[in-house]
Amino acid sequence: MTDPTDETSIPPQFERAYECETPQSRALADRARSVMPGGDTRSVTYHRPYPSYVESASGAWLQTVDGETLLDALNNYTQGVLGHAPEPVTEAVCARFRAGNGIAAPTEPAVELAEHLVDRVPSIQQIRFCNSGTEATMNAVRAAMAWTGEERICKIDGGYHGTHDVVEVGVAGGGREHKGIPRTAERRVQTVTYNDPEQLKATFEAVGDELACLILEPILGVGGMIPPTDGFLQTARDVTADADVPLIFDEVMSFRLAPGGAQERYGIEPDLTALGKLIGGGLPIGAVGGSEPLMEQFHPETGAIDHSGTFNANPATMTGGLTTLEELDASSIKELNRRGDWLRERLQQIGDEFQQPVTITGEGSLFQVHFTDGPIRNRRSSTAGDPPSKTLFHAMRREGVVIAPRAMGNLSTAMDDDDVEAIATAFRRALETLD
Ligand SMILES: Cc1ncc(COP(=O)(O)O)c(C=O)c1O
Incomplete structure (x- = not known):
């Protein structure tokens, strides 16, 4: 029997069908389990009964x-954002790698990517590169702490900023998310509700002078792909x-929404911006x-x-990032x-018949399916990840x-209108099997 309250369980017929269709993945997962805990090395790619192994990826x-x-x-x-192995990026990265990559000295591609981002994002006058979105937000928080001399941060309930201690508080609600995070991290975090400007104002009135920063995703991503309501980001500013x-x-996720990121789309300039994912x-x-x-x-020095x-600013990554951003120009973002x-709109129409x-929430090329009639304004009203999300995932995969x-899902520029239609069709068929 499937336990509807167990977030990891899926109906047995889906599990059986998946196992029948993926014997090679099962064999690899069995091998993997003996050398990696759970057979995986990234929590979000793990799912029951075992993840499917991908051999190659091209375009969409x-x-x-x-x-x-x-x-x-x-x-x-x-x-x-450009799909898999886009030709110009692959060519540029391979050529740069052949010219040497692990070099303990600065290289011109880093200057070029930095110049491109500074031109693209008015709030960014200077930039530093690291190797993950986690490091990006960690360094942003450090910069804010050093600036203010304070150690407490204000973050959004449900906001996800990677895996360093202090931002892993209040991701799924409540306090620290797992035992690897010290309890002291909780004391350093003040959470506020997304899209609640009054609570944000009250928090800053009460403890604003004790805070090092307010960190937020302009669109609440993992928390439910929820756009800001009118005035919320302005209140934050x-x-x-x-x-x-x-x-x-x-x-890290929302940068794809406009050439200058979500901050351009919503017309609010932060003091610091953390980037990752597509810019590499x-x-x-x-x-x-x-x-x-x-x-x-x-x-x-100073x-x-x-x-x-x-690996900071290694030239292959810098070259890949620059080529990607040159491809992801204003017109391709508009089309995406x-x-x-x-x-x-289509997913919502289909969902309305279920x-x-x-x-459906989201913005631009980002979408999230919620199994509720809303309104969805913050983590508490989101159902992202709740049953039957995992069953939908398996049902869509079968389609x-x-x-x-x-x-949650998103589009790439490698997709055409037919591919987008195919997502809608798969969603319709998947919902029919959930009925
Ligand atoms: C908004 C946001 N910030 C930070 C991160 C962490 O990035 P990374 O996985 O590269 O450490 C993620 C990852 O999904 C993210 O979505």
Whole structure:
């Protein structure tokens, strides 16, 4: 029997069908289990009964070791905005790698990517590169702490900013998310509700002078892909400016929404921005950028913050990132967002015919399926990841489309209108099997 309250369980018929269709993945997962806990090395790619192994990926498509060809509407959790192995990026990265990559010295590609991002994002005057979104938000928080001399941060309930201690508080609600996070981290975090400007104002009135920063995703991502309601980001800007507390936008996911990221789309400039995912062109990356005075704290001679990393600004990643961003110009973003708007509308129409309430949220090329009739304004009203999200994931996969097990997805520029239609068709058929 499936326990509907168990977030990891899926109906037995889906599990049996999956096992029949994926014997090679099962064999690999069995091997993997003896050398990696759970047979995986990334929590979000793990799912029951075992994850499917991908052999190769090209454009909008994944080829599994079991001989399946699947339309990828997950794109490595939004990183693969151009789809897989886009030709110009692959060429540029391979050429740069042949010219040498692990070099303990700066290289021109880092200057070029930095210049491109500074041109693209008005709030970024200076930038530093690292190797993940986690490091990006960690360094942004450090810059804010060094600036203010404070150690407490304000973050959104349900906000996800990677895996360093302090931001792993209040992701799924409540306190620290697992036993690896020290209890002391909880004391350093003040959570506020997304899209609640009054609570944000009250919090800053009460404890604004004790805070190092307010960090938030302009669109609440893992928490349910929820856009900001009118005025919320402006309130965030106003209260932080009044309290002289740096406002950090985590645009690791949302940067794809406009050439200058969600901050351009919503017309609000933060003091610091954390970037990652797509700006590395398929290679690991993170970056923190912001106003010159804040970023000067990373200056090796005069700054107060040490920042090193063996792979920081390695030229292959820099080249991949620059080529990706050159491809992802204003017109391709406009087209991607148009397709995303169309898809969310279609998914909502299909969901409206389903016996259970369905609400689609998202923005531009990002979407999330919620099994509730809403309204969805914050983590508590989101059902991302709740049953039957994982069943939807399996049902969609059977129809040839991959989304996240938490029922989130996104588009890439490698998809055409037919591919987007195929996602809608798979959604309709998947819901029919859930009925
Ligand atoms: C908004 C946001 N911030 C930070 C991160 C962490 O990035 P990374 O997985 O590269 O450490 C993620 C990852 O999904 C994210 O979505």
